[in-house]
Amino acid sequence: MDFNLTEEQQAFRDEVRRFLDENLPPEEERDEMFQLKWGKLVREKRWVGFSWPKEVGGGGGDIMEQAILKEEMANRRAPPLGTCIMGLAWVGPAIIQYGTQDQKGRFIEDILDAKYQWCTGYSEPDIGSDLASLQCKGVREGDHFVVNGQKTWTSLAQWAKWMILLVRTKANTEKKHDGITCLLVEMDSPGITVAPIQNMSKQPFFAEVFFDDVKVPVANLLGKEGQGWQITIGALANERSGISEVTGLLRELDLLKELARNSQLGGRPALEDARVRRRIAEYETRVAAMRFNGLRYLTKQIRGEPLGSETSVNKLHTAHIEKYTAEFALELQGSYGAIAPGRNHPIDHGRWQKEALGWCTAVIGGGTPNIQKNIIAERILGLPHD
Amino acid sequence: MNFGFTEEQEMLRAEVRKFLDSKAPLEEVRKIMESEEGYSPKLWDEMAQLGWLGLLVPEEFGGVGLTWVDLTVLLEETGRSLYPSPLLACTLAVIALCENGTAEQQQRWLPGLADGSRILSVALQEADDRLSPDGTQTTGRREGEKLILRGEKHFVPFATAAHHFVVSFRNSEQPDDVSLAVIDRNADGVEVADTRSIDTTKRFGVLTLSDVAVPEDCVLGESTPASWPAIARLFDHAAAAVTAEAVGAAEGGHALIVEYAKQRMQFGSLIGRYQGVKHPLAEMYVDIESIKSLLYYAAWCLDESPEEAPLYVSMAKAYASDAFTRIGIDGIELHGALGYTWEYDAQLYLKRSKWVKSAYGGSDHHYDRVADLGGF
Numbered sequence: 001m002d003f004n005l006t007e008e009q010q011a012f013r014d015e016v017r018r019f020l021d022e023n024l025p026p027e028e029e030r031d032e033m034f035q036l037k038w039g040k041l042v043r044e045k046r047w048v049g050f051s052w053p054k055e056v057g058g059g060g061g062d063i064m065e066q067a068i069l070k071e072e073m074a075n076r077r078a079p080p081l082g083t084c085i086m087g088l089a090w091v092g093p094a095i096i097q098y099g100t101q102d103q104k105g106r107f108i109e110d111i112l113d114a115k116y117q118w119c120t121g122y123s124e125p126d127i128g129s130d131l132a133s134l135q136c137k138g139v140r141e142g143d144h145f146v147v148n149g150q151k152t153w154t155s156l157a158q159w160a161k162w163m164i165l166l167v168r169t170k171a172n173t174e175k176k177h178d179g180i181t182c183l184l185v186e187m188d189s190p191g192i193t194v195a196p197i198q199n200m201s202k203q204p205f206f207a208e209v210f211f212d213d214v215k216v217p218v219a220n221l222l223g224k225e226g227q228g229w230q231i232t233i234g235a236l237a238n239e240r241s242g243i244s245e246v247t248g249l250l251r252e253l254d255l256l257k258e259l260a261r262n263s264q265l266g267g268r269p270a271l272e273d274a275r276v277r278r279r280i281a282e283y284e285t286r287v288a289a290m291r292f293n294g295l296r297y298l299t300k301q302i303r304g305e306p307l308g309s310e311t312s313v314n315k316l317h318t319a320h321i322e323k324y325t326a327e328f329a330l331e332l333q334g335s336y337g338a339i340a341p342g343r344n345h346p347i348d349h350g351r352w353q354k355e356a357l358g359w360c361t362a363v364i365g366g367g368t369p370n371i372q373k374n375i376i377a378e379r380i381l382g383l384p385h386d
Numbered sequence: 387m388n389f390g391f392t393e394e395q396e397m398l399r400a401e402v403r404k405f406l407d408s409k410a411p412l413e414e415v416r417k418i419m420e421s422e423e424g425y426s427p428k429l430w431d432e433m434a435q436l437g438w439l440g441l442l443v444p445e446e447f448g449g450v451g452l453t454w455v456d457l458t459v460l461l462e463e464t465g466r467s468l469y470p471s472p473l474l475a476c477t478l479a480v481i482a483l484c485e486n487g488t489a490e491q492q493q494r495w496l497p498g499l500a501d502g503s504r505i506l507s508v509a510l511q512e513a514d515d516r517l518s519p520d521g522t523q524t525t526g527r528r529e530g531e532k533l534i535l536r537g538e539k540h541f542v543p544f545a546t547a548a549h550h551f552v553v554s555f556r557n558s559e560q561p562d563d564v565s566l567a568v569i570d571r572n573a574d575g576v577e578v579a580d581t582r583s584i585d586t587t588k589r590f591g592v593l594t595l596s597d598v599a600v601p602e603d604c605v606l607g608e609s610t611p612a613s614w615p616a617i618a619r620l621f622d623h624a625a626a627a628v629t630a631e632a633v634g635a636a637e638g639g640h641a642l643i644v645e646y647a648k649q650r651m652q653f654g655s656l657i658g659r660y661q662g663v664k665h666p667l668a669e670m671y672v673d674i675e676s677i678k679s680l681l682y683y684a685a686w687c688l689d690e691s692p693e694e695a696p697l698y699v700s701m702a703k704a705y706a707s708d709a710f711t712r713i714g715i716d717g718i719e720l721h722g723a724l725g726y727t728w729e730y731d732a733q734l735y736l737k738r739s740k741w742v743k744s745a746y747g748g749s750d751h752h753y754d755r756v757a758d759l760g761g762f
């Protein structure tokens with residue numbers, strides 16, 4: 001065991017720190033002009049797509065340096081490295097691994113430059129956790145696939161220019177996973193209709209997407225016909241050691257402590273109350289466990305061992321923390337906890353209320369806790385499928 | 387950055403596991419735990435010959451001079467096997483001597499610890515069970531060249547097996563003015579009684595000191611005696627050692643239930659197919675992984691980054707105390723009535739979890755410390 005950085009890694013960390021000292025103003029001074037400038041700067045440093053190969057425009061960095069970069073950025077609350085959210089998270093990695101030269105040329109630079117957003121068409125009205133049973137149909141006709149069916153809960157659908165879409169191109173295959181194909185679809189293709197859905201805070205962040213005889217050129221087939229499942233699993237597993245989330249969660253806990261310091265309980269600051277202190281200490285311990293889990297998994301990756309289902313461990317911790325810390329914050333606020341979030345909320349503009357109504361993305365999107373437990377039980381412990 | 391074990395450490399793990407699997411399977415453990423001594427002097431000797439009792443003892447005193455991380459590997463495996471032995475007691479004595487003893491004192495006691503001929507235990511806790519400086523009320527009064535100890539020590543690991551005890555005592559009313567001395571089990575005024583532990587693989591007892599005269603050269607450090615920080619560090623090592631054994635034991639108990647869930651049929655199906663069974667098993671896996679991560683980092687801190695050690699030791703012990711408690715309980719429930727029997731092994735893990743829960747601080751104690759050390 002050795003938690004020291006090599007000389008090169010230290011030099012890299014120092015370079016990142018220097019860059020942040022020189023280019024990152026305090027949070028309240030970060031206006032739109034700054035955001036634009038920041039985007040260009042980090043792109044020039046090749047820190048967007050840091051670990052992607054140089055040939056496609058990425059940074060060609062190794063995973064250890066990537067971890068350093070992300071931790072330093074998160075420590076300073078820097079804006080994200082690149083703003084094409086799903087493009088960077090899974091579309092890009094999938095295209096790099098399975099795409100044709102032509103596809104790499106058409107899409108990767110655009111993702112790095114955040115020319116537009118991508119969205120993800122996996123879930124359907126009847127298909128959620130059991131994604132491999134999806135029904136949206138794709139039929140090959142000459143140099144096109146013709147797509148018919150519906151997707152739902154599609155985040156960013158109304159703003160995205162492209163979608164990574166899973167369709168069934170073969171019915172009744174022996175394993176349902178084998179009939180699935182991955183297509184890259186332009187959102188303004190004729191036959192696509194987007195109907196926004198409001199979430200519980202009335203924000204229309206996701207949508208239903210209807211496909212009515214939508215033609216998708218074969219040039220936009222990702223990988224081979226029937227390879228869609230494999231591509232999806234690979235892409236979702238990308239980026240999951242969970243280390244970069246930890247810094248964000250630690251900051252949440254700092255804010256929670258701040259709140260407890262300023263809240264009264266029995267005539268004293270709540271942070272002096274033993275139960276409050278233990279609760280927060282428990283959250284801190286859980287986040288520390290996540291950090292060290294992440295470092296152990298990172299070590300495995302560095303040693304060349306593939307990451308398997310271990311990443312579900314940290315996903316479950318994240319779900320726990322996301323669900324319960326905001327709840328605890330509301331408890332600390334007493335009756336003020338029940339006031340709706342917004343400018344007029346007397347405590348932090350209601351940031352905790354917003355979170356208490358907003359944890360679903362982290363907890364439900366990308367596989368619910370029950371599904372993560374199934375993954376651990378079946379793939380790691382070898383228990384029978386249910 | 388490398389957060390994994392070395393090849394040598396993995397080899398040590400494999401050797402220890404092989405040794406314990408062949409020489410101390412659970413049938414044998416049951417015999418040992420019901421014996422008078424509570425450990426097997428024969429296996430103790432064999433472990434000494436393999437160098438495992440002297441892992442932390444410097445080479446010049448007959449040991450192999452390895453690190454706390456190496457020891458953690460050994461303890462995880464003795465924990466997995468629920469192996470009954472005074473290893474924890476002796477380990478803490480080694481730390482007390484290495485950190486506080488003079489060279490002469492180290493020469494006097496360490497070789498016997500490394501070759502297994504001497505068993506030393508540590509007597510740090512008292513009847514009020516406080517792990518703070520005021521938890522030491524045993525007094526050390528000077529009478530000429532002698533120190534006179536008076537008091538009662540509780541929860542002394544493997545007290546009945548020990549030849550000597552490292553005892554904490556109070557020099558004055560000053561809160562931190564506490565020191566350590568090594569006393570002989572056969573000295574006048576020393577009385578040892580076994581306290582029956584729920585977990586009979588873990589013995590502990592009461593040490594009564596009725597005006598025991600201790601030569602000055604048995605006070606650790608002699609002219610520069612240890613004070614509270616040294617004892618606090620011993621408690622940290624103790625909590626880390628308990629957690630290491632807890633991880634192994636939790637994993638052993640978990641493996642037993644997972645295997646059972648793959649064999650037991652009810653309602654025409656293996657019970658491991660039901661989520662009421664498989665999900666708790668997955669949660670246990672999450673907990674075990676997380677204790678490991680916290681523990682390994684804490685172990686590394688004890689070797690390399692002592693300032694950070696108290697915080698991470700407390701995080702690991704707090705998490706382990708709660709998680710292993712759940713694993714112990716669910717482990718019984720998921721076996722049905724079989725789990726309630728003497729003959730089936732699930733009960734052994736449950737009982738171990740009861741010992742782990744409180745040994746050197748339960749979760750409340752350690753979460754309080756996390757809060758204090760985290761500055762809130």
Ligand SMILES: Cc1cc2nc3c(=O)[nH]c(=O)nc-3n(C[C@H](O)[C@H](O)[C@H](O)COP(=O)(O)OP(=O)(O)OC[C@H]3O[C@@H](n4cnc5c(N)ncnc54)[C@H](O)[C@@H]3O)c2cc1C
Nearest residue numbers: 120121122123128129153154155360361364365366368370
């Ligand atoms: C904020 C947000 C953004 C999203 N964005 C997208 C997106 O961009 N693109 C996209 O394709 N999808 C998106 N989703 C959808 C998300 O992937 C699904 O909601 C998720 O996979 C669960 O599917 P479901 O909602 O149909 O629930 P279901 O699968 O119907 O599950 C309902 C409940 O049953 C439980 N359950 C289901 N199966 C099992 C089982 N085998 N064992 C035990 N319990 C089970 C679940 O845990 C859950 O509690 C988003 C969801 C959210 C909340």
